[in-house]
Amino acid sequence: MYYDIATRVYNHTWKIDPVVRSVLDTDFYKLLMAQMIFRRYRDIQAVFGVKNRTTSVRLADIIAIEEVVEQLDHVRTLRLSPGESTWLRGNMFYGKRQMFSPDFIDWFERFRFPEYQIEKQDGQYALTFHGSWLETSMWEIPALAILSELRSRNVLKGMGRFELQVLYARAMSRVWEKIQTLKTLPQLKISDFGTRRRHGFLWQDWCVQAMIEGLGSAFSGTSNCLIAMRREVEAVGTNAHELPMVYAALTDSDEDLLRSPYHVLRDWQEDYAGNLLMLLPDTYGTESFLKLAPEWVASWTGIRIDSIDPVVGGDMAIRWWEERGQNPKEKLIIFSDGLDTDEILRIHEHFHGRVRIAYGWGTLLTNDFRDIAPGKMLDPISLVCKVVSANGRPAVKLSDNPAKAIGPADQIERYLKVFNVGDQKVLPVIV
Amino acid sequence: MYYDIATRVYNHTWKIDPVVRSVLDTDFYKLLMAQMIFRRYRDIQAVFGVKNRTTSVRLADIIAIEEVVEQLDHVRTLRLSPGESTWLRGNMFYGKRQMFSPDFIDWFERFRFPEYQIEKQDGQYALTFHGSWLETSMWEIPALAILSELRSRNVLKGMGRFELQVLYARAMSRVWEKIQTLKTLPQLKISDFGTRRRHGFLWQDWCVQAMIEGLGSAFSGTSNCLIAMRREVEAVGTNAHELPMVYAALTDSDEDLLRSPYHVLRDWQEDYAGNLLMLLPDTYGTESFLKLAPEWVASWTGIRIDSIDPVVGGDMAIRWWEERGQNPKEKLIIFSDGLDTDEILRIHEHFHGRVRIAYGWGTLLTNDFRDIAPGKMLDPISLVCKVVSANGRPAVKLSDNPAKAIGPADQIERYLKVFNVGDQKVLPVIV
Numbered sequence: 001m002y003y004d005i006a007t008r009v010y011n012h013t014w015k016i017d018p019v020v021r022s023v024l025d026t027d028f029y030k031l032l033m034a035q036m037i038f039r040r041y042r043d044i045q046a047v048f049g050v051k052n053r054t055t056s057v058r059l060a061d062i063i064a065i066e067e068v069v070e071q072l073d074h075v076r077t078l079r080l081s082p083g084e085s086t087w088l089r090g091n092m093f094y095g096k097r098q099m100f101s102p103d104f105i106d107w108f109e110r111f112r113f114p115e116y117q118i119e120k121q122d123g124q125y126a127l128t129f130h131g132s133w134l135e136t137s138m139w140e141i142p143a144l145a146i147l148s149e150l151r152s153r154n155v156l157k158g159m160g161r162f163e164l165q166v167l168y169a170r171a172m173s174r175v176w177e178k179i180q181t182l183k184t185l186p187q188l189k190i191s192d193f194g195t196r197r198r199h200g201f202l203w204q205d206w207c208v209q210a211m212i213e214g215l216g217s218a219f220s221g222t223s224n225c226l227i228a229m230r231r232e233v234e235a236v237g238t239n240a241h242e243l244p245m246v247y248a249a250l251t252d253s254d255e256d257l258l259r260s261p262y263h264v265l266r267d268w269q270e271d272y273a274g275n276l277l278m279l280l281p282d283t284y285g286t287e288s289f290l291k292l293a294p295e296w297v298a299s300w301t302g303i304r305i306d307s308i309d310p311v312v313g314g315d316m317a318i319r320w321w322e323e324r325g326q327n328p329k330e331k332l333i334i335f336s337d338g339l340d341t342d343e344i345l346r347i348h349e350h351f352h353g354r355v356r357i358a359y360g361w362g363t364l365l366t367n368d369f370r371d372i373a374p375g376k377m378l379d380p381i382s383l384v385c386k387v388v389s390a391n392g393r394p395a396v397k398l399s400d401n402p403a404k405a406i407g408p409a410d411q412i413e414r415y416l417k418v419f420n421v422g423d424q425k426v427l428p429v430i431v
Numbered sequence: 432m433y434y435d436i437a438t439r440v441y442n443h444t445w446k447i448d449p450v451v452r453s454v455l456d457t458d459f460y461k462l463l464m465a466q467m468i469f470r471r472y473r474d475i476q477a478v479f480g481v482k483n484r485t486t487s488v489r490l491a492d493i494i495a496i497e498e499v500v501e502q503l504d505h506v507r508t509l510r511l512s513p514g515e516s517t518w519l520r521g522n523m524f525y526g527k528r529q530m531f532s533p534d535f536i537d538w539f540e541r542f543r544f545p546e547y548q549i550e551k552q553d554g555q556y557a558l559t560f561h562g563s564w565l566e567t568s569m570w571e572i573p574a575l576a577i578l579s580e581l582r583s584r585n586v587l588k589g590m591g592r593f594e595l596q597v598l599y600a601r602a603m604s605r606v607w608e609k610i611q612t613l614k615t616l617p618q619l620k621i622s623d624f625g626t627r628r629r630h631g632f633l634w635q636d637w638c639v640q641a642m643i644e645g646l647g648s649a650f651s652g653t654s655n656c657l658i659a660m661r662r663e664v665e666a667v668g669t670n671a672h673e674l675p676m677v678y679a680a681l682t683d684s685d686e687d688l689l690r691s692p693y694h695v696l697r698d699w700q701e702d703y704a705g706n707l708l709m710l711l712p713d714t715y716g717t718e719s720f721l722k723l724a725p726e727w728v729a730s731w732t733g734i735r736i737d738s739i740d741p742v743v744g745g746d747m748a749i750r751w752w753e754e755r756g757q758n759p760k761e762k763l764i765i766f767s768d769g770l771d772t773d774e775i776l777r778i779h780e781h782f783h784g785r786v787r788i789a790y791g792w793g794t795l796l797t798n799d800f801r802d803i804a805p806g807k808m809l810d811p812i813s814l815v816c817k818v819v820s821a822n823g824r825p826a827v828k829l830s831d832n833p834a835k836a837i838g839p840a841d842q843i844e845r846y847l848k849v850f851n852v853g854d855q856k857v858l859p860v861i862v
Contacts, residue, residue: 004435162644166607172600213593 005202006164009156019071019142019149019201023080023111024225026141027195028093029237031225035104036243036271037134046133046246046395047388050125050143053403053429054381058123063150068118068125071146076113085109087229094234094275113139133246133390140242140385144196147383148367152199155377170372171199175207175365178341179214185348189358190215191236192222193336194366197383197431204366208233211365220358236360238276238304239268241397242387244283245406249390254418262294269300278334279303282400285421286313290320298324302332302356308400309427310335310347318355328355336360338430340368363431380431401427436633437596440587450502450573450580450632454511454542455656457572458626459524460668462656466535467674467702468565477564477677477826478819481556481574484834484860485812489554494581499549499556502577507544516540518660525665525706544570564677564821571673571816575627578814579798583630586808601803602630606638606796609772610645616779621646621790622667623653624767625797628814628862635797639664642796651789667791669707669735670699672828673818675714676837680821685849693725700731709765710734713831716852717744721751729755733763733787739831740858741766741778749786759786767791769861771799794862811862832858 008017020026037044052059080088085105093099100108114131116139127143129136156164182188192211198204208227211219221234228235247260261283269277277300281289286308298321305313314335318328332355335347339361351357369378386406387395396407396415402424405412415421439448451457468475483490511519516536524530531539545562547570558574560567587595613619623642629635639658642650652665659666678691692714700708708731712720717739729752736744745766749759763786766778770792782788800809817837818826827838827846833855836843846852 004438007435160644162640166603166641166644169600169603170607172597173604176597176601209593210597213591213597 005206006161006168008202009153009168009200010159010161010164017202018074019146020075020078021201022084022226023078023108024084024087024229025145025195025201026138026225027193027223027237028225028228028235029223029239030138030141031088031100031108032237032272032276033239033243034108034134034137035100036267037137038104038107039271040267041133041246044133044246044250044390045131045392046136046390048129048136048139048143048385049388050127050147050383050385051406052124052147052381052383054383055122055124057151057379057381059147059151060120060123060125062154063125063147065118065120065125067150067154068127068146071150072116072118072127072143075142075146076115079112080109084226084229091229091235094236096274111135111138113142116143127385128388133387137242137387141196143385144383145198145201148197149200151381152367152369152378155373167369167372171203171369172206172210174368174372175210176214178365179210181341182344183215183218185218185345186352187357188215188218188348189220189356190218190344191220191234191358191360192224192227192365193237193360193362195222195224196385197363197380198366199369199378205231207366223360238272238278239264239280241280241283241399242395243268244280245387245395245397246390248284248415249387249393249395254414257415257418258292261289262297265297265300275301275332277301278332280306281317282307282313284398284415284419285424286316286400288419288421290316295324298326302334304334304336304360306337306399307404307427309425310337310343311350313400314347314351314355330356332356332358334358334360336362338362338364340364382429382431398424400424401429403427403429436637437592437599439633440584440599440631441590441592441595448633449505450577451506451509452632453515453657454509454539455515455518455660456576456626456632457569457656458624458654458668459656459659459666460654460670461569461572462519462531462539463668463703463707464670464674465539465565465568466531467698468568469535469538470702471698472564472677475564475677475681475821476562476823477567477821479560479567479570479574479816480819481558481578481814481816482837483555483578483812483814485814486553486555488582488810488812490578490582491551491554491556493585494556494578496549496551496556498581498585499558499577502581503547503549503558503574506573506577507546510543511540515657515660522660522666525667527705542566542569544573547574558816559819564818568673568818572627574816575814576629576632579628580631582812583798583800583809586804598800598803599634602634602800603637603641605799605803606641607645609796610641612772613775614646614649616649616776617783618788619646619649619779619790620651620788621649621775621792622651622665623655623658623796624668624791624793626653626655627816628794628811629797630800630809636662638797654791669703669709670695670711672711672714672830673826674699675711676818676826676828677821679715679846680818680824680826685845688846688849689723692720693728696728696731706732706763708732709763711737712748713738713744715829715846715850716855717747717831719850719852721747726755729757733765735765735767735791737768737830738835738858740856741768741774742781744831745778745782745786761787763787763789765789765791767793769793769795771795813860813862829855831855832860834858834860 114135118127129139221236223237243264244261251257303317321328363380396411545566548559560570652667654668674695675692682688734748752759794811827842
């Protein structure tokens, strides 16, 4: 499969290039989480909602609602194909065959994306999904990819073939130079986490090829299942905030709430092992999470540092392991928050040799058109799709960066008290 | 016509992509000079020869002789097509219709490239053309373009599709950035002079499109007739060293030799006018040329500064005009020697507002793959095709840079004496 992206973008009609082209055109962690939910929480009801944290970019002014509806409706026609099912059943994930049990894949074969609700609100799309947690959760990545790619398409609409060719030539050169810089890092392990906020499917696919060609074994895979299948690379990813958020929402007391993040871990380790045992500590504050963690939590393989400053968060994790008699050199830290080359160099400089490191490179891999598209029109935005409630109870996320907090004000206040979160530092949210 | 260069290069067979694809795939000045020779010197015999001044790049080790022969033979099958003939007859050149007389075009329609002789010598190709001056002269550009493009093809051979795509993306980004830099210059006038040492035909064609798109009216045309015709831009160029070199070779006394450069001008102005009245003063030293020039020479439109440092040569011309009561602000200086953006910025800074300026941008427009191709394998080389003799007498060029002198040593010595050339400064020859 080889194509000239500029030509495809110039000629594209959504019939040959829909934004989402397969049930597998999603992040691998959604499948791992879905299986866990399938096994334990099939009956939980949930609401997911899309939020554009970059309010200055008025998506509803850029993208016509008909286009969003058309793409969302297209996603609702998708079903897992026999070849895709075979790949899920037979492929090795994280060194293991049969990662997904037959009953889960049976469900997945019958799965169709549930209904959605969309309306305009203050120049943004209020896009929500109501239904079972298992099904609504599957919308996260396709919904984000649709808004992200439709934004690109609308900005590029009307550009000539030559302009598009130069635009993609410059974007390719930029990605390639970034890769050449990263390549110099000792023991680099980096993967593509850029599905959700990608410039477009073809572009993400190109970026993955660039990583394959440029990094060789330092490239450890893509979060995108469809691309992983087609390009024959590892599908990667573990879990997300929605697990502790739903577990927390379902508790009935402050005491249960405080313990809920560890219930997630307990369930997770029943289903998964090895490099999938990655802590995501920041949902209600990294410091509190580590301090209150039962002893067995320190034996997990590693930790994903997300909303906290990576150097601060990584150092915190290393100290925590040391205090619990663990050897940090055998532990893995995954960094994945708004990474770009400079940030990766800084992190590598600080941590290399002290701990195993891996990077999940997202938006600034698959959607860095800063100064390439006219008038900053494609500068990255912080678009998220989060669980809003579970069984009618509000879902809350504090995170280490209050700019990323989610939930009703009174609940945020309650959670801050329960988790005994002290002063938090506001960091700029790039993506 | 739109194509993906990386794909074409990857798939190319010379049948669909010969290096030279038309009799018009040559520089416009060859046609102007040919018409002048056709009218006056149809019977003069000449020898042209290719020389690679960058001896460290052993072309005969890079390109198989069979490939060169195949391409040269292909050129010998070319004839002016009816559409091309119509364009030459009907198009406006330098503001004038019927630049070429019907009898010249009749000859051109019947023209076929004459025989060539090729052999390997010290890792280079000794490629020579014997015959009438009129016909052998036509080989200059195709011969250079063939060696230049076959070098590129051989270096790129074996690169994968992805590598080629990145290579061209980077080259496109580079050309585009150069154009964005140049664009800022006030009253810029720049044209493409890059046929002879181009990376390839498709690439030159792309560079011209980039100039059209990026520079608008600051782009004044291309020396390549075929591209000028297809892209509907101006065909540009005036005359070259071969005219004074042949005129000089045909003289019988030192006195006639000294006067011969001005005989060229006298003939030229019988045929051409306006912006075609461009002096090329460096064949036997710019200083001597200007000092000895008859009064009427100063009334020509302008001068092309070639082998001398552009600032020194330009200042010399301005002083010379002023001494002869001419207003430099009405004069045109064309710079065309080894230009790149930095050099153009330096020249513009020095001369802008004092004289009209135009740039003929050659190799570093159409063949700048420095640090893009692996191992400096496509760094520019100084490949020329020059007249070696006329009617059996050796042709000589001194130029302002002794590194560019051509001819037998005893003749060079004689010419240096006759033209009273003093100390010359050796400048590095980039292209």
